[in-house]
Every structure is written in C-alpha cells, then in structure tokens.
Amino acid sequence: MSMERPLCRIDSALVRQSLPREDNVNNTSLNENIFFSPQKQTLFLQVSNALSQLISEEKWTPGEMLPSETELAKEFSVSQGTMRRALNLLVEKGILIRRQGRGTFVSDFKRNEKLFQRRYVKFVPDDPLTDEALPTTSKLLFFVKVSPPLEIQSKLCLEPQDMVIHAGRALLASSGLVTFDEIWASETVFSKLTEENLMKHEEKLLYSFYQSELGVSIGRVEETIKAALLPSNLCFMFKLPDPTPVIEINRLAYSVNDKPIEYRHQLCVTRKYHYTVSGQFEDNVEF
Incomplete structure (x- = not known):
C-alpha cells in the first residue's frame, strides 16, 4: 500500500485577502439551513473559487x-x-473526490480512469462485448501550431497574437472509423503537448493524459x-459511404479555475455506437 503524501499547508493570509469576513464562526451550527442568503451564497462561491485556484x-x-x-x-x-x-460544489464538479472514512482528495484522472470515463466518455458501443465495435487504435492525422481562427479565439478567450495547437486524430476499430476529433488547445496552457506524446500516450482518456503528463487538469466541460x-x-479517407450520418459533438473544456483551455469538434459514426447520458456522478473511487 502506497504512503499518502503529507498535507499541504496553505497561506491563510493569501487565501483570505479577497474573502469577506464571516462573523461568529465558532457559534455557527454544522447543520446550517440549506437556504442561504445572497451574502452567504456569495461567500461559499468565493471560497470554492479560492480553493480551485x-x-x-x-x-x-x-x-x-x-x-x-x-x-x-x-x-x-x-x-x-x-x-x-x-x-461540496467542487465534489459535484468532479474537481474533488470524497472517500468515506478517509477524507477529501484532489481528483486523480489516471488512478480513477474508469470513473472519469463514465463522466466524460458518452459515445459507447451498442454491444461492448463485440470486438469489432471496440476502438483499438488512435491515428494522428495532423499536428500544427497556428494563429487561432476568430471562432476559436473567442471560445478560448485568446488574444490575436496567441497561438494554439491544432490537432486531428481518428479513433478506429476493426469495423472502421469510430470518431474523428479536431482539437484546438491553448499553446500557453498546453506547452508540454507534442506530436510525439499525443501519438504515444497510454491513457485511455485524453484528460488523464493531460493531467498526468502535461500537468493540466480539466474541471468541467460544456x-x-x-x-x-x-x-x-x-x-473517402476511411472508405465510408458519402454521405455518412454522424453525431457532431462540440465540447469546450475548462481548467480547474474555470478558464476555457481546450475546444474539441468530434464527429461520431453511429453504426455500432450510441450517445448515452447519465444524471449522476458516481463517487466510487480507488486510492
């Protein structure tokens, strides 16, 4: 069993400087009323944002x-x-994970990859036991650094002089193309992303790769x-009938401190796959 890392102490003066003072802290019941006044709601959101930072x-x-x-x-x-x-707000967002009887932990995508796959991977095989439906290979089609088009500049809140990484990759099964992903990512945030490590990463979930290899954690997506x-x-490239109907998924990913950092345009072939939606984030984690 691996040893837990020691708790990191925080600079209390730094994190308190932007927060309004809350009176009578020691006299506040742990079972606070669920109906918060605007002032209290603002306070817990500020605390949540400070923790995210x-x-x-x-x-x-x-x-x-x-x-x-x-x-x-x-x-x-x-x-x-x-x-x-x-x-609780950060747990709901998936930024933190609670382990009953142990405490609250920063989400580790790689250690809990199956959990986060259920959260972020919604395009799944109709029959997961069929080998021909399961994705087996990822093929990188292009990887370039360019000035962002106006649409991407707006979505990622970039300046005209900023650069982005523009990559395209295909996820393939024995039955053929499953998805085509067009990725736009801030070069400043994804400075460690290269053509080589994007091609060779072993993580099943791209966000696990971002966190473990690039030091970039995704907080939420739209x-x-x-x-x-x-x-x-x-x-023509993947020998499919023209036209072939697909599901188009456009996803904007935000950092832990809620800054837009990656935009993905995904085209999904639905011959053996479907899109699924779950209304609950399961809190079943491994440490």
Missing part, C-alpha cells in the same frame, strides 16, 4: 488529501458549514450535440 497552482496535487473541513474553515476564517458547501454528415474527404 489553489488546486490549479498545485498547492494540492492529483490524488493528494486536503486538510479537514475544520482546518480549512479556520484557515479561511469561515464557518464549517460554509466550507462544507464550498467543498457540450452541444447535433446530427450532421461526415465530410466527403473523411468518407
């Missing part, structure tokens, strides 16, 4: 346990109930989905 700065790294609610509440000079609300047709050049 500390995580993005690697005060606590993936898989590391946070101090207890009581310790954090004292560090931030807020009630334990307010701190619990802030932590998706839009619609029916579309596979472009003729891709139909």
Whole structure:
C-alpha cells in the first residue's frame, strides 16, 4: 500500500485577502439551513473559487488529501458549514473526490480512469462485448501550431497574437472509423503537448493524459450535440459511404479555475455506437 503524501499547508493570509469576513464562526451550527442568503451564497462561491485556484497552482496535487473541513474553515476564517458547501460544489464538479472514512482528495484522472470515463466518455458501443465495435487504435492525422481562427479565439478567450495547437486524430476499430476529433488547445496552457506524446500516450482518456503528463487538469466541460454528415474527404479517407450520418459533438473544456483551455469538434459514426447520458456522478473511487 502506497504512503499518502503529507498535507499541504496553505497561506491563510493569501487565501483570505479577497474573502469577506464571516462573523461568529465558532457559534455557527454544522447543520446550517440549506437556504442561504445572497451574502452567504456569495461567500461559499468565493471560497470554492479560492480553493480551485489553489488546486490549479498545485498547492494540492492529483490524488493528494486536503486538510479537514475544520482546518480549512479556520484557515479561511469561515464557518464549517460554509466550507462544507464550498467543498461540496467542487465534489459535484468532479474537481474533488470524497472517500468515506478517509477524507477529501484532489481528483486523480489516471488512478480513477474508469470513473472519469463514465463522466466524460458518452459515445459507447451498442454491444461492448463485440470486438469489432471496440476502438483499438488512435491515428494522428495532423499536428500544427497556428494563429487561432476568430471562432476559436473567442471560445478560448485568446488574444490575436496567441497561438494554439491544432490537432486531428481518428479513433478506429476493426469495423472502421469510430470518431474523428479536431482539437484546438491553448499553446500557453498546453506547452508540454507534442506530436510525439499525443501519438504515444497510454491513457485511455485524453484528460488523464493531460493531467498526468502535461500537468493540466480539466474541471468541467460544456457540450452541444447535433446530427450532421461526415465530410466527403473523411468518407473517402476511411472508405465510408458519402454521405455518412454522424453525431457532431462540440465540447469546450475548462481548467480547474474555470478558464476555457481546450475546444474539441468530434464527429461520431453511429453504426455500432450510441450517445448515452447519465444524471449522476458516481463517487466510487480507488486510492
């Protein structure tokens, strides 16, 4: 059994400087009323944002346990109930994970890859036991660094002089093309991303690779989905009928401190696959 890393102490003066003072901390009941006043709601959101910032700065790294609610509440000079609300919000977002009887940990995508696959991978085989439906290989089609088009510049909140990484890859099964992914990522944030490590990474989930190899953690995503047709050049490349209907998924990924950092345009061939939606994030993790 691996040893847990020691708790990271935080600079209480730094994290408190932007937070309003909460009076009567020691007299606040742990069972606070679920109906928060606007002032209290603003406070726990501010605490949540401050915690997210500390995580993005690697005060606590993936898989590391946070101090207890009581310790954090004292560090931030807020009630334990307010701190619990802030932590709950980060658990709901998947930034933190609770392990019953052990504590609260920063999400580790690689260690809990199956869990995060269920959260982020929605395009799945109709019959997962059929070998011909399961993706087996990933093929990198292009990898370049370019100035962002206006649409990407807007989505990633970039300046005209900023550069982005533009990559295209295909996920293939024995039955043929499963998905085509067009990725746009901020070069500043993804400075460690190269053509070689994108081709050779072993993680099944791209976000696990981002976190473990590049030091970039995804906090949340926004998706839009619609029916579309596979472009003729891709139909020709992968020997598919033209036209071939696909599901088009456009996904904007945000960092832990809620900055847009990666945009993905995905075309999914549905002959042996479907898109699934789950309304709950399961808290079944391994350490």
